[in-house]
Amino acid sequence: MLIPLILSGGSGTRLWPVSRKNLPKQFLSLTGAGTLFQQTVTRTRMLSRVAAPIIVASEDHRFLAAEQLLELGIKEASIMLEPVARNTAPAIALGALHALATDPEAILLVLPADHLIGDERSFVEAVQLALPTAEAGWLVTFGIRPDRPETGFGYIRRAEVIDKNAYRVEQFVEKPNLVKAESYLADGGYDWNSGMFLFKASSYLEELAEHAPEILGAVRVAYATAKSDLDFVRIDESAFSKVPDNSIDYAVMEKCRRAAVIPVTCDWSDIGSWSALWLAGLRDADGNLREGDTIAVNTANSLLRSHDRHLLATVGVNDLIVVTTPDATLVAHRNAAQDVKRVVDELKTAGRTEHSLHRIVRRPWGSYDSLEAGERFQVKRIVVKPGAALSLQKHHHRAEHWIVVSGTAEVTCDDKVFTLSENQSTYIPLGSVHRLRNPGKMPLEIIEVQSGSYLGEDDIVRLEDVYGRS
Incomplete structure (x- = not known):
């Protein structure tokens, strides 16, 4: 075979x-x-x-x-x-x-x-x-x-x-x-x-x-x-x-x-660079490869890629790569596409997370989108797939507020297990053992507001996990 x-x-x-x-x-x-x-x-x-x-x-x-x-x-x-x-x-x-x-x-x-x-x-x-x-x-x-x-x-x-x-x-x-x-x-x-x-x-x-x-x-x-x-x-x-x-x-x-x-x-x-993708893609009459919501005025031989709900407009430029995501924008000459790796190296050296994580992070149970963050608070949009569940976990440094936007949430908080529907909310105190599960057949969407002295992803103590991460 x-x-x-x-x-x-x-x-x-x-x-x-x-x-x-x-x-x-x-x-x-x-x-x-x-x-x-x-x-x-x-x-x-x-x-x-x-x-x-x-x-x-x-x-x-x-x-x-x-x-x-x-x-x-x-x-x-x-x-x-x-x-x-x-x-x-x-x-x-x-x-x-x-x-x-x-x-x-x-x-x-x-x-x-x-x-x-x-x-x-x-x-x-x-x-x-x-x-x-x-x-x-x-x-x-x-x-x-x-x-x-x-x-x-x-x-x-x-x-x-x-x-x-x-x-x-x-x-x-x-x-x-x-x-x-x-x-x-x-x-x-x-x-x-x-x-x-x-x-x-x-x-x-x-x-x-x-x-x-x-x-x-x-x-x-x-x-x-x-x-x-x-x-x-x-x-x-x-x-x-x-x-x-x-x-x-x-x-x-x-x-x-x-x-x-x-x-x-x-x-x-091998799609080894943005210029390789430009070369392999379907370009318009001006030689532009355009994806997403873009406007190109007097623009030629460029790659323009915009993310959802974000307008990207160029005027009077040639041979450029312009790529936007919710948390970063790249502007480069097409001939310098191989040097984008140097940006990643600088992000690593500076200890920033943009080289490894997107604002929207995928997990086996669904995804989360970090909408806003500031001193001692963070707001996330969490989407849980039907039948999926987050790990049974606790945090040493933060508390959480959950508001259900759509779907049905099964919430475990210490010794209590209860259900929340749209527009209902709950509070997870610091140190409480908790889990979020979607028992329904439609995606569950919640808004999570975190507050505390430290809000990093490494402040998660997994006690039990169906995906083998505990």
Whole structure:
């Protein structure tokens, strides 16, 4: 069976402020139907004899991955949780070990969760053409035929033909400068390095054992101590922290004698920056990619993206990226899109939360929106999904007032359990053990007013939680 292995642990910092640590680009709807993660999973369903996918995701994104799979009607996927990021070589090793546990002949189709493919039929055909090469023991990568001199991608130099479809890899080339990129395009023997692979799980582990045995040994230890929790496979943090950090390119592919490449033209993009999204999107007659409520006057070749209920207007500008969210605005020259990561670095250095959290924060039970905050108070809009419940918890530094806007709330406060309807309210004293649950069939919306000496999210003592967070 062909098993898709979806790598979804990236942070997508170059697409800030829309992509953030707790909600990175792969779980966002940036173009087309569904999120990039959902598009990637859906693409694999077009293949024949395909098994349920294996997802390797960050611990922080476990419920995002599970929820988005359920939206696709996929319930049988394996979701493996990385407690810490250790790059692609260890992540793929985890997936390979998991696949071999059920199928000793498993073939893995390794796909990053955040890529965009416009011509999905051509990609599916390339995978089918690559299968015999992978079955013969080669580690196949897919090289994207370049249509422009691109300095943002690595390249693959093709060598002789292995069979009628695949070539032996002669060399992996780092991201070039413009002059070199132009020479690669003129040469015709170079493809973009897509980071997508097809190989037998056993073949990958054999190559990893030869070229990076310390990675394989440490991953084996971590996988052996993995535990099942709800719908997830939890990898032991102590063991996985000892795994060396390395990519599949550096650890295996650049050293492997069985590396093959199949060129493919499939309208591909890794959506690695706002300029890449502008290039991949449907632009208007003035070259503008516009999303949301925007007005563009004498504006050309720009990306304009506005959030809900916020008008974005530009006048007399060219080649700009302007992106707004409820709590941040980015203005950048399109040619400087790769430097957005430096903003994220500065936010981290300053100890600010805008690099990791949106104003609207998603939780497995629903979401909350921080509407207003000041000294000793904070106002949130909380939405709880039907049948869902927050953890049984208490706070050391704050009290809370809850007002039901719509739906029905079941409230636990110390030894009392009672129901509130629209326009009713209650008070949760500091230190009280409490829980909010939605017993209805419609979303529950409340306004929460917090007051106290400290209002941080780390002032939550979870005593019981159906999502395993206590």
